[in-house]
């Protein structure tokens with residue numbers, strides 16, 4: 001039984017059905033989703049004649065899990081890399097290109113820093129001190145902000161790292177766990193006394209001269225929803241029973257290590273094994289009667305809310321050209337409402353063609369679409385604005401930054417309430433303890449999803465699959481275990 005039809009639950013159901021089929025095991029898999037739609041935060045809508053993602057919009061393909069699943073559901077050929085040109089940072093009112101060779105959110109050495117113009121002379125000097133400062137790492141986890149301030153200084157943190165790494169989570173680097181949120185930087189910090197040298201040591205190998213650079217991010221050419229739909233088709237084909245509008249309100253231990261699920265509709269379901277792939281607060285409520293400390297750990301996990309606003313502009317209202325990149329990030333010191341801006345047609349140039357193929361293009365197909373993000377864990381100003389006021393405020397900011405001369409001809413605001421978990425320092429240990437407590441109290445239940453071991457889509461897929469494997473092994477399905485060992 002899988003509870004939650006977001007990407008974690010879908011990946012778990014797909015893995016359960018796939019493993020069972022591979023070893024000819026008659027396993028009955030049901031997926032229960034509270035809402036009427038599957039996919040969780042994955043949400044692609046047609047806007048201005050093209051598919052626009054209002055939830056996740058790209059997959060980090062250096063991690064294998066999303067790509068593996070895409071291959072298994074026949075979507076691998078659909079994955080495309082974003083357009084060329086890189087991204088910009090708004091710095092002291094000006095768009096400046098992100099340093100070339102940026103590695104894991106940090107430039108690989110002092111030179112890209114110097115050339116980028118992102119830091120003032122004092123900031124540069126302070127960042128350079130990293131090369132001579134003695135080792136000063138604390139024992140155990142710390143915040144990303146703590147490490148960066150210590151090694152590279154405040155300017156680097158506020159103007160480069162926080163918009164990059166904090167921005168991904170709509171969080172504050174000063175409050176985000178280094179180990180859980182930026183493990184690649186944690187590894188670099190361990191690799192050398194100097195963080196900059198550590199980053200160079202741990203950077204992925206640079207391809208030989210002339211060799212094509214593998215893309216870091218990719219996305220299905222029609223947006224993320226078709227990916228979710230392909231998984232849903234695959235699990236239905238594999239015999240998984242999918243029930244929407246099926247909210248689980250209580251989980252109780254049953255006889256013979258089974259679990260009894262009580263639905264809001266009044267239904268009762270017995271399950272041999274359960275994967276609970278719902279947001280932390282819901283999981284906390286469901287496990288609270290059985291695992292008190294774990295429930296309070298999950299209940300305490302903060303989530304940030306954001307809004308994505310798509311704006312369609314007539315090309316005549318743009319300056320001669322938008323900057324030649326895929327968009328820009330906005331650091332906190334710029335004091336803007338906007339946290340990031342995507343030039344949609346530059347980032348995903350295939351989208352107009354997809355709309356034409358699908359016959360969903362409309363009379364705004366000629367427009368230029370710009371998508372703006374607002375909201376951070378400590379900035380909820382957008383929540384006090386109506387959609388209309390938000391659109392106006394964002395347009396005013398875009399007009400100042402990009403020189404737009406006329407308001408948008410269409411807009412859409414999508415608000416994401418509490419979508420982005422904030423892993424505070426010590427998160428991995430707290431989650432490990434919670435997982436152990438739950439495994440002891442409810443051995444037939446595994447926790448999976450964005451609250452635990454990484455919130456990105458690839459890491460949610462890994463988590464859902466790992467939870468499925470754990471339940472198959474627990475059920476003593478030897479054939480399945482052998483299959484897991486072989487893969």
Ligand SMILES: Cc1cc2nc3c(=O)[nH]c(=O)nc-3n(C[C@H](O)[C@H](O)[C@H](O)COP(=O)(O)OP(=O)(O)OC[C@H]3O[C@@H](n4cnc5c(N)ncnc54)[C@H](O)[C@@H]3O)c2cc1C
Nearest residue numbers: 004006007008034040041056057058248419449450456457
């Ligand atoms: C705005 C935004 C942008 C993002 N951008 C990216 C990106 O570009 N790349 C990337 O890799 N990641 C991105 N992420 C992160 C990633 O999309 C999410 O972490 C991931 O989709 C979460 O999936 P999930 O299945 O764990 O949870 P969810 O998507 O939250 O799914 C949980 C599901 O459980 C259901 N549910 C809840 N309670 C119950 C119940 N009692 N009974 C039954 N069902 C229940 C919910 O209705 C929901 O469908 C983004 C996230 C957000 C919010």
